[in-house]
Amino acid sequence: MKEKTAYLRGLMDGMKLPDDDNTKLLRAIADCLEAIADEMETESARVDNIEAELDEIDSDIDELDEVIGFLLEEEDEDEDEDEDGEDFDWEDDFDYFTCPNCGEVVPLDEDALQEEADPICPKCNAKLFGE
Numbered sequence: 001m002k003e004k005t006a007y008l009r010g011l012m013d014g015m016k017l018p019d020d021d022n023t024k025l026l027r028a029i030a031d032c033l034e035a036i037a038d039e040m041e042t043e044s045a046r047v048d049n050i051e052a053e054l055d056e057i058d059s060d061i062d063e064l065d066e067v068i069g070f071l072l073e074e075e076d077e078d079e080d081e082d083e084d085g086e087d088f089d090w091e092d093d094f095d096y097f098t099c100p101n102c103g104e105v106v107p108l109d110e111d112a113l114q115e116e117a118d119p120i121c122p123k124c125n126a127k128l129f130g131e
């Protein structure tokens with residue numbers, strides 16, 4: 001559009017038009033077309049800018065998506081680990097003994113049982129296995 005109006009302007013300048021009303025009209029039309037061409041150029045530059053910004057936002061969203069996906073994955077893994085750990089501890093590592101003094105249920109792991117130390121009740125400090 002810009003090139004075409006420039007060509008039109010050049011054409012008119014080259015034609016040595018007579019200085020009459022027709023020429024005035026032609027020049028006014030050419031001015032008008034040039035103004036439109038200018039505006040279109042500005043608009044398309046703005047559209048280009050907006051498109052570039054949208055692209056940037058798009059890639060930002062992609063990045064956020066990745067981060068969120070990564071965080072969610074990590075959370076899932078953490079949960080799995082916690083559950084596994086808990087199952088392991090409760091089922092395999094501890095035996096439960098009831099305190100003969102106060103009735104408190106005391107979990108003891110295998111190590112505590114093998115040490116032949118006298119395990120004591122954490123609530124009343126009585127020896128769990130008596131004397």
Ligand SMILES: [Zn+2]
Nearest residue numbers: 099102121124
């Ligand atoms: Zn006790």
